[in-house]
Amino acid sequence: VHLVESGGVVVRPGGSLRLTCAASGFDFGDYTMHWVRQAPGKGLEWVSLISWDGSRTDYAASVRGRFIISRDNSKNSLFLQLNSLRSEDAAFYYCAKDISPFQMLSNFDSWGQGTLVTVSS
Amino acid sequence: DIVMTQSPLSLPVTPGESASISCRSSQGLLYTNAYNYVDWYLQKPGQSPQLLIYLASNRASGVPDRFSGSGSGTNFTLKISRVEAEDVGVYYCMQALQTPLTFGQGTRLEIK
Numbered sequence: 001v002h003l004v005e006s007g008g009v010v011v012r013p014g015g016s017l018r019l020t021c022a023a024s025g026f027d028f029g030d031y032t033m034h035w036v037r038q039a040p041g042k043g044l045e046w047v048s049l050i051s052w053d054g055s056r057t058d059y060a061a062s063v064r065g066r067f068i069i070s071r072d073n074s075k076n077s078l079f080l081q082l083n084s085l086r087s088e089d090a091a092f093y094y095c096a097k098d099i100s101p102f103q104m105l106s107n108f109d110s111w112g113q114g115t116l117v118t119v120s121s
Numbered sequence: 122d123i124v125m126t127q128s129p130l131s132l133p134v135t136p137g138e139s140a141s142i143s144c145r146s147s148q149g150l151l152y153t154n155a156y157n158y159v160d161w162y163l164q165k166p167g168q169s170p171q172l173l174i175y176l177a178s179n180r181a182s183g184v185p186d187r188f189s190g191s192g193s194g195t196n197f198t199l200k201i202s203r204v205e206a207e208d209v210g211v212y213y214c215m216q217a218l219q220t221p222l223t224f225g226q227g228t229r230l231e232i233k
Contacts, residue, residue, distance in 0.1 A: 034222075036170075044162075044170065044213055046222035058220045061122075094169055099181075106217035107160050107175035109182070114169060 001025040001110040003095050008115030015085050015119075021078035021095030021112055029053070029073035030101035034108060035080050037091035047093070048080065052102055063089075082117065090119045123148045123216045127225035134204045135233045142228045144197045144214035150177075151194055158218035161190055161199045164227075165210040173212075174199060206232055 007019040021033070035047040048059045048069040057069050068081040078095050093115050096108035124147040134140045150157045157177035162170040172181040174190035177197060187202045201208055209232055214225040 043227045044164075044215070044224045046215075046220075046224070049220070049222075060221045099172070099175060105175070106158075106222055107172060107181075108162070108170070109172045109175075111169040111171070 001097065003097065003110055003112035005093060005095055005112040005115035008093065008117045010118040010120060011085055012121050013085060013087060013119055016081070016083045017085070017117065019080040019082065019093055019115060019117070021080075023076045023078065023095075023097070026097070026110075027101065028076040032098040032104045032106070033071065033078045034096045034098070034106070035069060035078075036094045036096055036108070036111075037089075038094070038114070039088075039091040042091075045091075049104070049106070050078070051104060056104070085117075085119045087119050090117055092116050122221055123150075123219065123223050125214055125216055125223050125225040127212075127214055127228050130226060130228055132228055132230045133233045134201075134230060136206060137203055140201045140204050140230060142199045142212050142214075142230075144192075144199070144225050146195045146197070146216055148218075149194045150197075150216050150218045152218060157193050157197070158216060159190075159192070159197050160215045160217055161188075162213045162215065163208075163210050164213065165207075168210075170213065175217075201230075204230075204232070 002024045097110040099107040099109040161174040164170040178190045211227040
């Protein structure tokens with residue numbers, strides 16, 4: 001299993017960007033996927049999930065209405081669109097894979113290395 | 122939201138000794154299927170988190186049997202027997218019963 005995030009950049013408050021998680025080594029389309037973030041030196045915060053077929057999504061209250069999770073199973077890719085960015089959104093963003101196929105157990109058995117989003121004017 | 126509270130927040134341990142971390146949830150994590158929806162993760166310095174224990178007591182693949190999880194309802198414990206230098210890092214509990222999924226504050230284990 002290999003998860004590689006990309007897309008983290010320096011962005012101004014109010015700006016937007018799209019994160020990508022490229023997956024390999026497993027049947028991507030069978031698994032619920034998540035985004036988890038961590039501000040530098042701080043703890044972990046769950047951000048969003050998307051079911052294996054994309055039919056269900058959910059968000060933390062802090063990002064609902066501003067972030068959009070999506071996936072392209074034909075390209076083994078997970079995305080997170082970040083809009084209306086705030087200083088408190090600055091963090092490492094990790095994608096994580098659920099442990100069992102076709103379920104939403106929310107046990108993250110594989111994580112990417114993370115991509116850093118910096119929000120600064 | 123379910124609040125997860127860990128203790129202690131800092132844990133100095135002598136190699137070879139045992140260590141325990143407590144995690145308390147603001148609501149019960151026992152689901153109707155008889156599983157407790159709590160996981161334990163370790164984030165080693167400079168690395169991404171890794172799953173240690175899922176559903177309160179199930180060791181993830183490749184995790185040494187020195188690590189064990191126990192508890193039910195609102196009180197959970199991660200025990201590390203025979204602590205080794207490679208076990209240093211920050212340990213997090215997380216509830217997976219309902220969204221938003223929530224983590225504890227983290228417990229930093231260091232070697233004396």
